[in-house]
Amino acid sequence: MKLKNKIAFVTGAAQGMGAAIVREFVAQGATVYAADINAEAIDASVADLSGKAHAVVCNVMDEASVQAAMARINNEAGRLDILVNNAGTGSVDSFLDTPVENWDRVVGVNLKGSFLCAREAARLMVSKGIAGSIINFSSTGAATGEGPCHYIASKAGIMGLTRSLARELAAQKIRVNTLVPGPTDTPMMSGIPDEWMQSMIAAIPLGRLGQPAEIAHAVVFLASDDASFVTGQNLAVNGGSAFI
Ligand SMILES: NC(=O)c1ccc[n+]([C@@H]2O[C@H](COP(=O)([O-])OP(=O)(O)OC[C@H]3O[C@@H](n4cnc5c(N)ncnc54)[C@H](O)[C@@H]3O)[C@@H](O)[C@H]2O)c1
Numbered sequence: 001m002k003l004k005n006k007i008a009f010v011t012g013a014a015q016g017m018g019a020a021i022v023r024e025f026v027a028q029g030a031t032v033y034a035a036d037i038n039a040e041a042i043d044a045s046v047a048d049l050s051g052k053a054h055a056v057v058c059n060v061m062d063e064a065s066v067q068a069a070m071a072r073i074n075n076e077a078g079r080l081d082i083l084v085n086n087a088g089t090g091s092v093d094s095f096l097d098t099p100v101e102n103w104d105r106v107v108g109v110n111l112k113g114s115f116l117c118a119r120e121a122a123r124l125m126v127s128k129g130i131a132g133s134i135i136n137f138s139s140t141g142a143a144t145g146e147g148p149c150h151y152i153a154s155k156a157g158i159m160g161l162t163r164s165l166a167r168e169l170a171a172q173k174i175r176v177n178t179l180v181p182g183p184t185d186t187p188m189m190s191g192i193p194d195e196w197m198q199s200m201i202a203a204i205p206l207g208r209l210g211q212p213a214e215i216a217h218a219v220v221f222l223a224s225d226d227a228s229f230v231t232g233q234n235l236a237v238n239g240g241s242a243f244i
Pocket residue numbers: 011012013014015016017018035036037038058059060061085086087088089109113137138139140180181182183184185186187188189
C-alpha cells in the first residue's frame with residue numbers, strides 16, 4: 001500500500017479520472033475526500049467505498065466553497081497529505097467566436113480552481129507541518145496547441161502554476177507536479193464526433209485512448225514517497241502522442 005494512512009482531497013471526483021483516482025487511492029490505503037460540484041453524482045460515486053471516501057460538494061472556482069471543504073477536512077481528519085487538482089472543464093469554441101463567459105468559466109474552473117485548492121491545501125499542510133504532495137492536471141494539448149483557446153491557455157497556465165508553487169513550497173517540503181494526460185476514455189470525451197475521435201486515436205502511437213486507471217496509477221506515483229525527489233515536473237501519460 002503506497003498511501004497507507006494518508007488523507008487526500010481529490011477534485012472532480014464524481015466521474016472519469018477523478019473517480020478512478022479515488023478508487024486507486026482507497027486501494028492504496030488512503031482516506032479520500034472526494035469533491036465535485038455535482039452533489040448527486042459524487043454521493044453515488046463513493047457510495048460503495050465504505051467510509052474510506054467521503055463525498056464533498058465543492059465548486060473549485062468559489063473561494064468560500066473551497067475553504068469550507070478544507071475546514072471540514074481539518075475538523076474531521078486534522079491534516080491533509082495529498083491534493084489532486086483534477087476538476088476540469090472545456091467548451092468547443094472556435095477562437096473568433098469564443099464568448100467571454102466561456103473563457104471565464106473554462107479558465108475559472110481549470111486555472112483559478114487549481115490555484116484556490118492549492119492555496120487552501122498548502123495552508124493546511126504548512127500549518128500542520130506536513131510534507132505533502134500536490135498534483136495539478138494539465139493536458140497534452142498545452143504542448144501541441146490542439147484545442148480551444150481557453151482550454152489550452154488554462155492547461156498551459158497550470159504548468160506555470162506548478163513550477164512556481166514547486167519552488168515556493170519546497171522549503172516546507174511540499175512537492176508540486178503536473179500530470180499531463182493525453183486523450184483518455186472518460187465522459188469528457190463523449191461529446192466528440194466519431195470522425196474527430198478516429199483521427200485523434202490515429203495520432204496516438206500506442207493506437208488507443210488511455211484508460212482512467214492508467215492515469216490513476218501515475219497519480220499514485222506522484223502522491224507517494226516513490227516520487228520523494230520529484231517536484232515541479234510534467235508527467236505525461238499519453239500513449240506517446242507528444243513528448244513533453
Ligand atoms: N479526458 C481526456 O481526454 C483529458 C485529456 C487531457 C486532460 N484532461 C483533464 O483531466 C482532468 C479530468 O478529466 P476527465 O476526462 O475525467 O473529466 P470529466 O469531464 O469526465 O470529469 C470532470 C469532473 O469535474 C467536475 N467539475 C467540473 N467543474 C467543477 C467545479 N467547478 N468544481 C468541482 N468539480 C467540477 C465535473 O462535475 C466532473 O465530475 C480534467 O482536468 C481534464 O481537463 C482530460
